[in-house]
Amino acid sequence: MGITVGLFGFGKTGSVVANEIIKSPDCELKWVVRKTKKNEGLYASHLLGHEHDEGRIYSASDTDFEGLYKENRVDVIIDFSSSGSVDEYTGAAKFGTRFVSAISNYEPGDLGRLKELSTQTAVLYSPNITLGINFLIAASKVLQKIAPQADIEIVEEHFRDKKDVSGTALRIAEDLGLDKNKCVNSVRVGGIIGKHEVIFGLQYQTIRLIHESLNRAAFGQGAIYAAQWLMKKKKGLYTMEQALAIKLG
Amino acid sequence: MGITVGLFGFGKTGSVVANEIIKSPDCELKWVVRKTKKNEGLYASHLLGHEHDEGRIYSASDTDFEGLYKENRVDVIIDFSSSGSVDEYTGAAKFGTRFVSAISNYEPGDLGRLKELSTQTAVLYSPNITLGINFLIAASKVLQKIAPQADIEIVEEHFRDKKDVSGTALRIAEDLGLDKNKCVNSVRVGGIIGKHEVIFGLQYQTIRLIHESLNRAAFGQGAIYAAQWLMKKKKGLYTMEQALAIKLG
Amino acid sequence: MGITVGLFGFGKTGSVVANEIIKSPDCELKWVVRKTKKNEGLYASHLLGHEHDEGRIYSASDTDFEGLYKENRVDVIIDFSSSGSVDEYTGAAKFGTRFVSAISNYEPGDLGRLKELSTQTAVLYSPNITLGINFLIAASKVLQKIAPQADIEIVEEHFRDKKDVSGTALRIAEDLGLDKNKCVNSVRVGGIIGKHEVIFGLQYQTIRLIHESLNRAAFGQGAIYAAQWLMKKKKGLYTMEQALAIKLG
Amino acid sequence: MGITVGLFGFGKTGSVVANEIIKSPDCELKWVVRKTKKNEGLYASHLLGHEHDEGRIYSASDTDFEGLYKENRVDVIIDFSSSGSVDEYTGAAKFGTRFVSAISNYEPGDLGRLKELSTQTAVLYSPNITLGINFLIAASKVLQKIAPQADIEIVEEHFRDKKDVSGTALRIAEDLGLDKNKCVNSVRVGGIIGKHEVIFGLQYQTIRLIHESLNRAAFGQGAIYAAQWLMKKKKGLYTMEQALAIKLG
Numbered sequence: 001m002g003i004t005v006g007l008f009g010f011g012k013t014g015s016v017v018a019n020e021i022i023k024s025p026d027c028e029l030k031w032v033v034r035k036t037k038k039n040e041g042l043y044a045s046h047l048l049g050h051e052h053d054e055g056r057i058y059s060a061s062d063t064d065f066e067g068l069y070k071e072n073r074v075d076v077i078i079d080f081s082s083s084g085s086v087d088e089y090t091g092a093a094k095f096g097t098r099f100v101s102a103i104s105n106y107e108p109g110d111l112g113r114l115k116e117l118s119t120q121t122a123v124l125y126s127p128n129i130t131l132g133i134n135f136l137i138a139a140s141k142v143l144q145k146i147a148p149q150a151d152i153e154i155v156e157e158h159f160r161d162k163k164d165v166s167g168t169a170l171r172i173a174e175d176l177g178l179d180k181n182k183c184v185n186s187v188r189v190g191g192i193i194g195k196h197e198v199i200f201g202l203q204y205q206t207i208r209l210i211h212e213s214l215n216r217a218a219f220g221q222g223a224i225y226a227a228q229w230l231m232k233k234k235k236g237l238y239t240m241e242q243a244l245a246i247k248l249g
Numbered sequence: 250m251g252i253t254v255g256l257f258g259f260g261k262t263g264s265v266v267a268n269e270i271i272k273s274p275d276c277e278l279k280w281v282v283r284k285t286k287k288n289e290g291l292y293a294s295h296l297l298g299h300e301h302d303e304g305r306i307y308s309a310s311d312t313d314f315e316g317l318y319k320e321n322r323v324d325v326i327i328d329f330s331s332s333g334s335v336d337e338y339t340g341a342a343k344f345g346t347r348f349v350s351a352i353s354n355y356e357p358g359d360l361g362r363l364k365e366l367s368t369q370t371a372v373l374y375s376p377n378i379t380l381g382i383n384f385l386i387a388a389s390k391v392l393q394k395i396a397p398q399a400d401i402e403i404v405e406e407h408f409r410d411k412k413d414v415s416g417t418a419l420r421i422a423e424d425l426g427l428d429k430n431k432c433v434n435s436v437r438v439g440g441i442i443g444k445h446e447v448i449f450g451l452q453y454q455t456i457r458l459i460h461e462s463l464n465r466a467a468f469g470q471g472a473i474y475a476a477q478w479l480m481k482k483k484k485g486l487y488t489m490e491q492a493l494a495i496k497l498g
Numbered sequence: 499m500g501i502t503v504g505l506f507g508f509g510k511t512g513s514v515v516a517n518e519i520i521k522s523p524d525c526e527l528k529w530v531v532r533k534t535k536k537n538e539g540l541y542a543s544h545l546l547g548h549e550h551d552e553g554r555i556y557s558a559s560d561t562d563f564e565g566l567y568k569e570n571r572v573d574v575i576i577d578f579s580s581s582g583s584v585d586e587y588t589g590a591a592k593f594g595t596r597f598v599s600a601i602s603n604y605e606p607g608d609l610g611r612l613k614e615l616s617t618q619t620a621v622l623y624s625p626n627i628t629l630g631i632n633f634l635i636a637a638s639k640v641l642q643k644i645a646p647q648a649d650i651e652i653v654e655e656h657f658r659d660k661k662d663v664s665g666t667a668l669r670i671a672e673d674l675g676l677d678k679n680k681c682v683n684s685v686r687v688g689g690i691i692g693k694h695e696v697i698f699g700l701q702y703q704t705i706r707l708i709h710e711s712l713n714r715a716a717f718g719q720g721a722i723y724a725a726q727w728l729m730k731k732k733k734g735l736y737t738m739e740q741a742l743a744i745k746l747g
Numbered sequence: 748m749g750i751t752v753g754l755f756g757f758g759k760t761g762s763v764v765a766n767e768i769i770k771s772p773d774c775e776l777k778w779v780v781r782k783t784k785k786n787e788g789l790y791a792s793h794l795l796g797h798e799h800d801e802g803r804i805y806s807a808s809d810t811d812f813e814g815l816y817k818e819n820r821v822d823v824i825i826d827f828s829s830s831g832s833v834d835e836y837t838g839a840a841k842f843g844t845r846f847v848s849a850i851s852n853y854e855p856g857d858l859g860r861l862k863e864l865s866t867q868t869a870v871l872y873s874p875n876i877t878l879g880i881n882f883l884i885a886a887s888k889v890l891q892k893i894a895p896q897a898d899i900e901i902v903e904e905h906f907r908d909k910k911d912v913s914g915t916a917l918r919i920a921e922d923l924g925l926d927k928n929k930c931v932n933s934v935r936v937g938g939i940i941g942k943h944e945v946i947f948g949l950q951y952q953t954i955r956l957i958h959e960s961l962n963r964a965a966f967g968q969g970a971i972y973a974a975q976w977l978m979k980k981k982k983g984l985y986t987m988e989q990a991l992a993i994k995l996g
Contacts, residue, residue: 131894132952139886139956146991147878151409151438160400160450185434189400190450191712201409201439204965205879208957209886214689218951244893380645381703388637388707395742396629440961453716454630457708458637463938467702493644649907649936658898658948683932687898688948699907699937 002026003227006074006097008089009081010034010044010057013216017080018044020220022054027224029055030074033063033088035081060088069095076100076227080219083110086117093120098233100226102129102219104167118237122230126240128168129222132211133196134240137172139209140198144176150200150207152176157187157195168196251275252476255323255346257338258330259283259293259306262465266329267293269469271303276473278304279323282312282337284330309337318344325349325476329468332359335366342369347482349475351378351468353416367486371479375489377417378471381460382445383489386421388458389447393425399449399456401425406436406444417445500524501725504572504595506587507579508532508542508555511714515578516542518718520552525722527553528572531561531586533579558586567593574598574725578717581608584615591618596731598724600627600717602665616735620728624738626666627720630709631694632738635670637707638696642674648698648705650676655685655693666694749773750974753821753844755836756828757781757791757804760963764827765791767967769801774971776802777821780810780835782828807835816842823847823974827966830857833864840867845980847973849876849966851914865984869977873987875915876969879958880943881987884919886956887945891923897947897954899923904934904942915943 005021007014010032021029022045032044037059039047044055058068069092077089079101089099090113101114104127117123128134144152156169165186173180194213199206222240229243254270256263259281270278271294281293286308288296293304307317318341326338328350338348339362350363353376366372377383393401405418414435422429443462448455471489478492503519505512508530519527520543530542535557537545542553556566567590575587577599587597588611599612602625615621626632642650654667663684671678692711697704720738727741752768754761757779768776769792779791784806786794791802805815816839824836826848836846837860848861851874864870875881891899903916912933920927941960946953969987976990 130952132947132949132954135890135893135954139889142886143882146882153436153438155404155434155436157448185404185436187402187404187434187448188450189402189448190455191452192450192455193712199406199436199438200879201437201441202879202965202968203440204960204962204968205877206439206441206957206959206961207879207882208955208959210953210955210957212953212955213951214691214953215951218949221949221951379703381698381700381705384641384644384705388640391637392633395633442961449630451630451716451719453711453713453719454628455708455710455712456630456633457706457710459704459706459708461704461706462702463704463940464702467700470700470702651934651936653902653932653934655946683902683934685900685902685932685946686948687900687946688953689950690948690953697904697934697936699935699939701938704937704939 002028003076003231004028004030004074005227006030006072006077006092007032007055008077008079008085011081013219014080015044015048016216017078017220017223018055019048020217021078021224022048022050024224026228030072031056031058031068033058033060033081035060037062065089065091069097073097076230078223078227079103080223083107086110086113090117093117096121098122098227098230099124100129100223100230101125102223103127115237118235121235122233122238123236124226124230124238124240124243126222126226128171129226129240130211130213130218131222131225131244132218133168134244136196136198136209136211137175138241138244140172140176143200143207143209147200147202150202152178152201153183153185153199155185155187155197155199157189157192159191159193160188162188166194166196172196172198251277252325252480253277253279253323254476255279255321255326255341256281256304257326257328257334262468263329264293264297265465266327266469266472267304268297269466270327270473271297271299273473275477279321280305280307280317282307282309282330284309286311314338314340318346322346325479327472327476328352329472332356335359335362339366342366345370347371347476347479348373349378349472349479350374351472352376364486367484370484371482371487372485373475373479373487373489373492375471375475377420378475378489379460379462379467380471380474380493381467382417383493385445385447385458385460386424387490387493389421389425392449392456392458396449396451399451401427401450402432402434402448404434404436404446404448406438406441408440408442409437411437415443415445421445421447500526501574501729502526502528502572503725504528504570504575504590505530505553506575506577506583511717512578513542513546514714515576515718515721516553517546518715519576519722520546520548522722524726528570529554529556529566531556531558531579533558535560563587563589567595571595574728576721576725577601578721581605584608584611588615591615594619596620596725596728597622598627598721598728599623600721601625613735616733619733620731620736621734622724622728622736622738622741624720624724626669627724627738628709628711628716629720629723629742630716631666632742634694634696634707634709635673636739636742638670638674641698641705641707645698645700648700650674650699651681651683651697653683653685653695653697655687655690657689657691658686660686664692664694670694670696749775750823750978751775751777751821752974753777753819753824753839754779754802755824755826755832758828760966761827762791762795763963764825764967764970765802766795767964768825768971769795769797771971773975777819778803778805778815780805780807780828782807784809812836812838816844820844823977825970825974826850827970830854833857833860837864840864843868845869845974845977846871847876847970847977848872849970850874862984865982868982869980869985870983871973871977871985871987871990873969873973875918876973876987877958877960877965878969878972878991879965880915881991883943883945883956883958884922885988885991887919887923890947890954890956894947894949897949899925899948900930900932900946902932902934902944902946904936904939906938906940907935909935913941913943919943919945
């Protein structure tokens with residue numbers, strides 16, 4: 001059969017993620033919870049150009065979450081909405097549901113509640129849930145250990161209207177113990193979807209690790225990968241790096 | 250026969266330039282003027298591993314410039330030393346000598362004197378005298394005209410100890426009318442000799458123009474190219490872009 | 499008001515191009531001619547998610563072209579269909595319509611007919627109608643003139659299922675007088691939309707010109723640019739390079 | 748004190764490696780064995796511009812190897828010469844000497860003898876002894892495990908006169924189980940010292956691992972790293988990947 005999934009978030013990224021879940025032969029999208037009332041009661045599948053019914057849309061403000069979690073129990077809830085949603089889905093844990101959160105900017109309190117949740121069930125949290133970015137981070141850490149003398153800088157490129165410095169770039173800098181204010185270079189031009197380059201400079205050689213996003217659907221594939229991996233895990237808080245590392249054994 | 254050349258400067262870059270002039274079948278290095286007294290009276294050719302005599306070394310403080318310019322007249326003086334040298338070689342103009350200056354940071358007064366010199370003879374001034382960088386600048390200007398809506402940023406990468414922002418990158422920004430403080434990103438890692446990338450971002454496509462230096466000898470080849478081009482020119486102040494453009498006709 | 503446009507082709511690329519024309523404030527899409535009968539009589543605008551009526555769809559086999567061209571006269575016909583369509587639209591020339599053809603693989607006879615058409619009206623033909631690719635070709639030619647000693651190779655990257663060597667890469671090789679069989683390297687991996695890199699290798703420096711496609715909509719923007727430029731031209735056969743060069747004057 | 752080293756090979760790469768060993772505060776170059784009689788009896792240090800005596804040069808044909816190994820015992824012999832040298836240094840094993848071989852193209856028989864040698868002492872063999880290339884290979888294997896669905900191709904770039912396909916690129920292809928004839932693209936232009944790029948293409952993202960050589964001295968640093976690591980190892984045959992991995996624990 002595959003994994004049954006509930007999705008929080010149906011915005012720019014959320015809808016692309018929904019589409020990936022619908023297309024995946026290993027997953028079934030049972031429902032979607034979104035903030036607004038738009039398209040409430042319709043199926044995400046129809047809105048995304050599919051003919052069959054999959055992923056009924058619920059509006060957060062109108063939903064009896066207790067009933068939803070009980071009668072439409074899902075194996076995994078995937079969260080691409082925003083910081084506060086954690087409050088709405090903690091109740092699903094008692095039905096055995098696991099959680100994958102891809103929220104990029106958590107309020108401290110909400111992150112705390114996500115951690116509490118992991119004492120009841122398996123929770124994976126990754127603000128950058130693509131396979132490629134997580135490989136980039138893991139490989140960068142390894143290279144830094146092998147070549148501690150290397151100078152490291154990060155260049156991240158995104159579309160002109162992206163305001164903040166890439167959270168992923170800051171995360172890489174943090175994980176490598178670098179000064180965030182000095183080593184992250186941000187390029188904002190045109191319609192670049194997302195490129196992250198970690199440059200390791202040695203005296204006689206340069207090593208570059210580059211990740212280029214072609215489409216937001218990469219997030220959906222990362223979330224599905226995480227959900228599948230999480231199905232075999234006991235309660236606890238996990239990271240995407242762990243999910244990827246397990247395959248290296 | 251080829252062109253006879255006098256060289257000012259015999260430091261890190263100057264000596265590599267001297268070597269290129271010596272190796273060129275189209276040029277003869279008559280003499281080198283350097284600041285210090287080191288190796289005074291020896292031949293640059295010997296110090297650079299050649300067996301024949303070429304490029305006798307003079308120390309600036311001990312040299313009778315009037316005598317040098319008259320008795321060891323050269324077709325072109327190439328300057329890779331520093332801002333003030335212009336005062337020492339203006340006297341060569343009356344013997345028909347032309348000038349190629351590759352000084353990167355001129356004091357305003359010295360630059361003024363170089364301009365005065367161009368009322369007597371042909372002078373080419375380029376702070377970035379490689380063929381590639383000048384092509385990069387020219388091509389960037391063209392692309393900006395074709396696609397004025399493009400966002401433009403520059404990424405320059407150099408060895409860890411290079412202190413300032415690349416003068417070349419600033420020059421590109423200036424030529425394109427960009428805000429120098431916002432659009433130039435500087436990476437300083439390891440032993441990168443020099444890389445400049447101009448990124449043009451459009452909504453649906455990205456264009457990158459990249460120049461990578463492999464060796465300082467590129468400066469020597471640029472200076473020789475400039476010197477050869479200058480031989481056919483009347484008095485006036487020229488740029489490397491003009492020297493390159495003439496071949497496009 | 500802007501330019502009125504008729505479009506041939508409503509496949510993968512054609513529909514994206516239609517969308518760009520509809521979105522452009524400078525153009526009005528009067529009609530679309532497609533091969534199949536699918537969605538005949540509907541508006542392209544609706545199929546593309548717009549609310550207003552724009553771009554009525556005609557099926558080639560059912561259409562009275564003489565009537566269409568007379569009663570729904572357009573300033574420019576843009577062709578993203580296939581080689582044979584030229585036969586269907588030559589009749590529009592007598593109503594003063596101009597033509598932009600972006601067909602990548604013309605049969606010799608059809609290309610001949612397109613050329614004949616240019617004795618009656620203004621025709622622009624470019625198999626690679628993006629602004630960026632045409633800049634890449636033009637800039638490459640310039641650099642080759644400046645640095646004839648440079649070795650040149652091309653690396654083109656596309657999605658795994660693209661079968662043939664990139665026509666654009668072959669065109670660049672041809673324009674630069676290179677051996678197509680030796681200097682074009684084709685990478686086929688994942689979902690890369692399209693990347694072309696022209697590498698100029700000199701002894702001491704390397705120059706790279708890179709074009710990356712982010713979205714097929716770039717073709718639509720190129721076609722609109724070409725159409726606008728063509729409005730001021732007399733009869734004759736033009737290229738995209740000419741359309742771009744005119745702005746440099 | 749540091750490690751005492753004997754070096755086989757004093758050609759283009761060998762002399763650069765000698766220089767790195769001489770410059771390293773952790774190593775002392777006791778002697779160099781070269782094929783020809785050139786500069787026999789002189790010190791490598793002098794030929795490389797140092798003032799002190801280090802690395803006396805022996806000609807292979809004139810040398811009493813038994814005497815050399817006994818009276819000028821070294822901790823490690825580093826081999827950058829050619830396939831056959833292994834015959835000349837097996838005799839050093841009985842004095843406790845370890846071996847680092849960086850020969851890129853071994854004859855099968857010679858490789859066999861190197862393996863025999865590893866039953867007596869610690870031997871590390873790596874045809875690509877830079878830290879960066881070995882990291883590239885190791886990281887590529889990891890990424891392939893994480894993303895087995897990724898398409899993989901390799902682009903290697905070198906100076907125009909390099910004849911064969913890069914042995915390093917072929918090795919990467921082999922290690923990843925790829926078809927060497929299809930997935931390695933070779934660019935030969937200008938003076939590029941060496942660049943290897945492994946491209947992983949997924950449907951919605953691309954990952955690139957790039958290694959750029961700036962100078963052959965990188966080989967020397969890799970060999971010193973290998974020699975230091977080997978000092979703590981028992982007899983056996985080791986690879987550079989093992990030497991790097993040990994630091995990850």
